Amino acid sequence: MDVVSQVQRYIRHNVAGDLSLNRIAEVAGHNPSYLSRLYKRITGEGLSDFITAVKITKTKELLGENRLKINEISKAVGFLSKQSFYRFFRKATNATPQGYREQIGRSTDDSRM
Secondary structure (H helix, E strand, O other), X not given: OOHHXXXXXXXXXXXXXXXXXXXXXXXXXXOHHHHHHHHHHHHOOOHHHHHHHHHHHHHHHXXXXXOOOHHHHHHHOOOOOHHHHHHHHHHHHOOOXXXXXXXXXXXXXXXXX
């Protein structure tokens, strides 16, 4: 398996866990700085950008399911504090988690008409 696929699979399966460069490099069997440069050269995006995209995708999926409370979702995507999760989500989407949930709820209701 190539390194990029291995790294991406680890991140997707450990979105709530340790996603530090040191841990990812340990899993991939490479030096952290080498892995970071290699990943960027092969994919054209930084490792932190990929991690952010995975966390946002997972958050949106969980918000859409409407089963978990927002603080439970923040823990499910690796945030220890609700405040840092809110800042992260708002910066990435320009919406609060609750606002996003309400927005997708409305669009689902509109499609049922």
